[in-house]
Each structure stands twice: as C-alpha cells, then as structure tokens.
Amino acid sequence: MTAHLPALQVLVPLGCAPLCLLLRRFRTVTWLVFLLAALSSLACAVLLATRVDDGPLHYEMGGWPAPYGIEFVVAGFNTPVLLVVSVVAVVAAVYARRSVGDEVDDRRAPLVYTCLCLTLTGLLGLTVTGDVFNAFVFLEISSLSTYALIAMGRRRRALLASFRYLVIGTVGATFVLIGIGFAYAVTGTLNMADLADRLTDLDGNRALYAAVVFVFVGLAVKMAVFPLHAWLPAAYGEAPSAVSTFLAAASTKVAIYVFCRFAFTVFGAGLVFTTMPVGEVGLLLAALAMLVGSAAACFQRDLKYLLAWSSVAQIGYIVAGISLATAAGVSAGYLHVINHAVIKGALFGAAGLLVLRLGSARLDDLAGLGRRMPWTFAAIVVTGLGLVGVPPTAGFASKWALVSALLDAGAWPVLVAVLASSLLALVYVGRIVEAAWFRDPPADLPADQPRAPVSMVAAVWALVLLSVYFGIDASLPGGLADAAAAALLGTGGA
Amino acid sequence: MTVFTLINISLLAILVATALTVSRLRALYEAAMLSALFSLVTACLFVLLDAVDVAFTEAAVGVGISTVLLLGGLALTRSREAVTPRRRRLPGAAVAILAGGTLVYASQDLPAFGSADSPVQRHPLTDTYLHQSQEDIGIPNTVTSVLASYRGLDTLGELLVVFTAGVAVLALLGPLAHPVDARRRDDLDLVDYRVLRVISAMLMPFILLFALYVLFHGDFGPGGGFQAGVIFAAGFVLYGLVFGLDKAQQVVPRVVLWALIPFGLLLYLGVGVVNMLLGGSFLDYDTLSSDPAAGQHLGILLVESAIGITVAAVMTTVFFSFANRRATR
Amino acid sequence: MIGTHYVYWLLFALMMIGLYVVISHGNLLKKLIGLTLFQVGVFLFFISIGKVDGGSAPIVSDDVETYSHPLPQVLILTAIVVGVATLAVGLGLAVRIFETYGTVEEEDVLERDTTP
Amino acid sequence: MIVAVMAALLVTMVLALARAFVGPGRYNRILAINMFGTKTVLFVAVAGFLFGRPEFLDIGILYALVNFVAVVAVLRLTHYDDDLADDLADDLADDLADEPATDGEDRA
C-alpha cells in the first residue's frame, strides 16, 4: 500500500466528502468522518515526509506515464505544506465539534463537515499535483467549498463577504487558466516537469511572459498579496470560527506554496527573477502589505478582523522572503509559513472561544475578561507575542531568519518595513491585552456564563504549545524549510 | 479568405456584439436571455473549431442549465440594474485595458491560428492521444479517452466541483422545503397551456432516451456522462416548469436525489479503488480485465455513468432549490 | 499577423468586456453574467489553440487525415463545468443576499450594513 | 450550394440578432432568440455537410431541445408585473447621461 501513499493523501479526504453527505442524519458521525479524513491525511503526510529524503516520489494516475497522464509529485518542497495542512486540519476537526455545533444550525452542520472535507481535499491535491491544469481543478474545488463555508457564518455580512470572494477568486482562477493556456500554447504540455524542460528553449518569448504574469496575478488573489487582499479580512472575519481557524492557517499557505512551485520548478528562477522583475515587484508589494496590513489591524474593532488584517501583513513577510529567491530567503519564507500557520490557527481558535462565550469578538466586549477566561487569554498573549516576534517565540525564529536573509540581500527598505510592521504588531496585540486586563468589566456581565468546552481549549493550546516549542527548538521546522528551499532551488526540476 | 475564415469571423463578430449588448443592458431578464443567445453562438463556434464535445456541453450547460438558473435567480431578486456610476467605470476600464494590452502584446508570439506546426501539435502528446490511444484504449472519440482515462483524475476533480456546488447550494438555500400550495396565481399560468403540456409529455420519454443514448454513445460520437447528466436534468427541469414543482418532486423524490449525489461520486472513486486493489494505480482501468482494452472500455463506461448520475442529481437538486425558494416565499 | 491572429484578438476583446462588467458593475447578478462572458472568452481561446486548418473533430475515422487536438477540448469540458458550478453557487449567494438585504446592488448592501 | 445556404443562415442570424438587440420588450427578444436557436440547429447540420463530417448531428438534436427548454423557462420564470418597455436605447441614454437620472426610482 505504501506505493499508493501520494494518492491516498488526497483520496481519503475526497472519499469522506460524499460519505459525510450520505450520513447527514447523524451529525456526530459526520464529524467523526471529517476527523478521520484529517487524521489519515496527517498519517500520510508524516509517512511521506519520512520517505522523501531519498528523492521525490512520483505517482502516475491511471498508470499513464507522466506527460500523458497526470502525476502526483511529493518532494522536499511540498512535505512541509502537507504537514502544516494536515496538522491544522486535525486541530480544526477537534475544535470544530463544539464550535460548529454552536455557530451553525444542526441541519447544516453535516454540510459544514462535507465542505471542510472538500476544502481539505482541494488544498492537499493542489499541493501534491504535478500537472498545471490539475492544479487549477483542485484550486477550484478548494475555492468553491471555501465560499460555501464562509457563507455559513452567523452574521448577514458573511453572505457579501463570500460573494465578493467568489467573484474575485473566480477572476483570479480564470487568470491562472489564461496563464496556463499561454504556457500550453507555446509548449504543448501541461506536466510541470515537462513544461520546465520545454521552456528552456523559449528565451524571450512574449507569450511566456504573459503566462508568468497571468498565473502569478491569479495566484496573488488566492495568496491575498497586498493590492489583491481585499477579500480576506471580511472572509476570515465572518466565517464560522472553526472555518476561519482552518482557512487562516492553511489556505493562503497552500497558495504561497503553489506560487513557489510555479516560480522555481515550472517557469524557473532564471526567467521569473532574473529576466522578469517578479522579485522586485514581490518585495515592493510585500513591504506595502506589511505596513498596510499592520496599520489597518490597529484600527479594527473586531478581534477576528484584526487577526485577518494581521494575516495580510504576515503574508507580506512570507512573500518578502520568497521574492529574494535566495536559499536563505526561501527557507525563511517556508519557516514563516509553518510558524504563522500554527500561530494564526491558535489565535483564530481563541477568537472562536470568545465568540462562543460572548456571541461576538468585538474588542469592546472583551473588557476585563482576562481574569475570567485565563486560558483563552493566555493563549492569545503567548501567540500574540509570536506575531510581534518577541524572542523566544516561534515568530521570532522566522522573523530572525527573514531579517538575516534580507540583510544578506541588502534589501534595506524592506527591512525597515519589517521593523515598522513589528512595532505596529506590538500596538495591535497591545490593544487586545489592554482591553482584556486593563479595562473594567462591564457591571452587568453575568457571572455564570458557560465554560469553554475542553475540546476547543485543548485544540487551541495544542497549537500554542507547538508554537512555543518551535520557538525554543526550531530544528524541526527549520530543517523542513531548509530541505524545501534546497529542493526548490536545487536542480530546478522535480 | 476561405469559407471557414468568413464563417469564423462572422460568428466572432456576432459574439462580440452580443457580449457588448449584454454588458450594456440594464434589464437583467433581457440580459439573461441574450446570454443564452451568446451561448448558442459560442456553441456554434465550438462546432466550427472542431470541438464537438465541447459544443455539446456548452449547449446543454450554457443554454439549458445556466439560463434556467439565471432566470430562477432573477425571479427571486430584482430584475433591473442600477446605473453604473462614473466613478465605478474607471477601475474596470483600467484593469481591462491593462490586461487586454498584455494579452495582445503577448499574442505576437503565439503560434498562428490553425497552424499544424505549433508546439501543441508537435508535442508527442498529439500522437499518443490521436493514434496510440486507438491501440491502448480503442475508442474512436479521443476526447472521451483523454477525459476518462488519460486525465481521469481531472474528471474526478470536475465531478467533485459539481458535487461541491450541489452541497453549497443546499447549504445556502436550505433543504428543499415542501412546496406550498398557495402559490401566486399568475406564477403558474403555464398550466393553462394545454398544447405545451401535451407536447412536453410527448417529449419527456424521448428526452430521457436521448440522454441514455448520449451516455452510451459517448465512445463513438460527441457526448458522455456529463452531457447525459445535464440532459436528464434538463428533462426534469422542463417537467417541473410545465407541470409544476410538486409533481416533479413526486416523480423524483428528494431522498432519491440526495442519495444519488454522493452515490455517483463514490462509484467513480470505487472504480479507482478497485484498480488499486487489483494491483494497478488509481484509475488504471487496464486491471479491470485480462485484456487491457476491454478493461479500459469497462472502466470508461462505469466512470461515465458515475458522472451522469451525480451531475443529473446535482443539477436537478440545484434547480429545485431555486424554484422552491420562490414557491415558499 | 492579422490573418493568423485575428481570432485571438477578438477573443481577448470578449474577455475584457466580461472583465469590465465584473469589476465595474455593482449589480451582483450582472457581475455573474460578466464572469460568464469572461470565462467563455477563455474557453474559446483554449479551443482555438488546438484547432488545425482543414482539421476535423478528434473522433477517429478512416476517411479523415488531420484532426484538431483533443486535449484543449478535454480541459475546456472541465472548465465549463467549473464555470457553471461557480455560477450556481454565486446565484445562491445572490438570492440569499437579496432575501436578507432586499437588494442586489453591491453599494446598497454595503450602505445597509453600515447604517442598520 | 451548401455555402449559399450557410450564407443565408448567417444573414438570418444577424437579422434575428438585430431584433434581439432592439427589442422592444421581452417578447420580441425571446421570439428572436427562439428563431436564432433554430438557425443554430441548421448551422450545425449545414456545417457538418460543408466540412465533410456530417455524422455529428446529435448536437443539432440537443440544440433543438435546450432551445425549447429555454423558451419555456423564460415564460415560466419571468415576472409579468415588470416594466415591459425595457429598451436598450434607454439604457444607453442612461449610461451616457452624466448624472444617472433614474437612479432613485430603480433602487426603490
């Protein structure tokens, strides 16, 4: 069975989706099915991660060899992403049982689990596929289920948030499709490795430039890179808590991985970063994203919106690292992908606990709750310090890697933006702390509110402890990130 | 200027003119109707460009399902658009000009239209799909063999997208409500049209038969599981429109539909899993029989049926969800 | 150039009409219609990549020599399905938005959110 | 001869298209679209003969079917109380106008 691991990685969650719909009358069973999907995906990811050291694994779908059929490729550059997505999925699954039960009505809860399975399938498929058009298909699966999940938020704004994401997301996906079309027209193939081979003969081909531009602009929408980030705050802010926990930690990260995959192993670093100014543009946008995202986060009144804006800034850090196109930069980007996923997952999870308790996550409502909900707020503070980048948190480790990569490359303006953004992060995390501990609780706060469910607190703290561990001992994520950078920058093909 | 070029230019001009008119019309019902016309022209162009399978799908989806859904959505919302204010026009125009400029600039290095010497045609894929497939799979319609076998995973993904859409619409518009009898009188005047009812009743068996034909003839001509599923759904839609939703839902009960949606997907997946158990890789139909070509035939047939089941069930469910929303309002 | 690339240019014009509608128009349903126009342009672009002069549909027959390429057709079959799925979800959302806000004009919806 | 028929079809398509653009009102448009649909059925048939592969006429059957479904759907799913005098000319005039005059009424 081990030969089938790359396929099983995607197929088990895929099969769980129809099962969820079939078993919709038994809500707990549908939850169990999703948990099973997440656990099996974690098991596959771990097994795969231990196997890629000997070289990339290829799986030929339908038994057709690579350029004729579709192949799955697992290598050093995507195992970290598989691990991140799977771990977050397991945590989100544990977290979801009570959270979804509280925020979504009973009849729709099974549909939430179905959609979560579908999103997981889409993200995993997007990560392992070695075919550009297949990547588009998985991109659409994950997007379409995401739209449905966001629309299930409790407030009516969730509907518009979902619709706007649908429109801009579809335009983005269609841009990717146009890019794929141009690349296909000048090479005649869709397989990533085959494309990379054939592109080397096409120096100065303008259709190829357009392919790069359209694929990257389309992916930038999914990554929420600065000018195309507009959908993200409302989408994450309005989605049900379990969903925003999962999406914030996993979805943009996978899009970033796909960007890396296209940039380094399909189009090639020479074309993307030397011939075309993608690196420079990426650094500029990243710097803007850091400043705008952090600044906007300071002015939010809702904790979930604040966290979402902070994500825009944090994506800026990741993009900055990757845009350097050096081993240190890419490794820093990957490290921050891992660390930020863990941190943001924990933070959105904590925000969900507040929603469960208070019915909202507005900062004004948090007044004086620090002592009432010590576990929740301790989690927020610990991971919040990670966002700022205070040593010895995980955020510090990846920010340090990023800063040294930027120093090596001499990208001073970006460095300034990183520092400014960190200061602003201090401000917005400070606002949460100030509201929770240094304000008086409203007099009419009922004393006997329901306690936060153990499963949710445990899920959040699992991520918190993971982030603390990664801060103290960065060898595991650091090793994965270095291996990924080596795999991406190494031979160029997979 | 060959005959082909002339026809091609005429159709493209018609298409662009229609698109312009659709974009300018503020009456949305009319815009939706013209977008049906737009789909018809598109489908003609697909025929002209030798993409008969795509033309088949575009006709069934664009003219049939999309139009019905669009009209159904319009019936539940306002049908007239507000004037687009000036300040909104600029960003759209800027993006369009920028993107269009990039495309035109890049198109200079695209291979000439219709060239037999383009990278696409020179790639070994061409020979494999057109000629080698005749030996490996033995189905004349190479689109079907590429769709269901060489790129079977894409098709599974496509089915998953359809499934996702069904789940999403169910989640958004709620489980099918029981139709309310007290419907607005003027909504259902079609019941008065005796001619329409008689003709539709006559057509029904023919439509379902045609759908089955399309499903099983997909190996030799245009058609296949997806198209068949859409035609089935179009048949149910027609029935629901003419005879009322209540009757349509008696014919195809909700429970059945909801069971069929996951069933098709599981069948597709099941075929792949059986291949794995028999020692091949996922969707390697060769393993289904001692003769690889026979295995491929069987696999493709099963997979196409699976697609047909899920697609028909999803499309019908989606239509009922929209239509019921209206009845219960 | 004109003789060999006119198809692409007309299709780009089509795509841009759709893109303009998506971005500039405020009506949610009109946006969806624009999205369809945009996508159809892309579909036709793919199909025209695979066309060969004097070719025929890629359904193998003894009397035919040249065929157009089947692969773009397969891709576009998938893409059409994705398009209609997106349309269905978008329409579902638009209907719900109308039911909760009483309008499908984006600006009015936003207005009603800020002043409840 | 087939080429001449094709030309006739294209000319008719353009004529029907003009009627579909001009309207006025929903019924003139749907009539034009219905007729256009028949022309596309014929187009498929004639194109098959023109380019030497007439065996794909299944598409024509499907066109005839969906055309019918679309007409029924339009009749069944339109609100009859809407303003019948929808006119492209009006819309164009509105678009060209500096300040949208009918805005308030539309949003009411």
Next chain:
Amino acid sequence: MIVLDIASVVLLAAGALFVVSGGVGLLRFPDFYTRVHAAGITDSAGAGLILLGLLLRTPSWETGVRLLVIMLFLALTGPTASYVLAFAARRDGVPIWREGDPRR
C-alpha cells in the same frame, strides 16, 4: 443521382430563401404578432426544406435518421413555442399594431 442532386439544390435554395425572408420579416414587421408569423416561416418551412435538402445528400443512413429526428423535433417544438409566446404576449397585453400606428 443527378436527379437527387438537382432536387437537393432546389430544396436547399427554397429553404435558404424562406429562411432569409423570415429573417427580414422578423426585422421589418411592425409588431410582435406579425413577427411571430415571420419567425414561424423560417422555423417550419425554411428549416424543413433545408433539412430535406440535406437528407438527399446524406452519405449514410445514421446521418439520415438524425436529420429526420431533428425535423420531427423542430416540427413539434417550433409551433408550440410560437403558440406559447403569442398566448403569453396576448395575456400580458403586448399591443397589437393596426394600420397607421407607429412601428414598435
């Protein structure tokens, strides 16, 4: 064979003529109801004649069967659609043109 070819050409020519005249009528006639008449001509006479003309040229019987099915289908749906449209328009009060009225 010559006879068949000539018959086919005649049928096709007649069909094309009907189709175009119907198209012109659709554009030139003064009101909706008269246009239904024009559209009806192209749908029935035009389409029928062209399909018949093609039928005489079919290389194989499968193609012929499909042409017949299309003819049958158009013969059923065309008039139905015309009738339903006219009925609905009448009920919704689409105005009738009389001598001297402006075109609409």
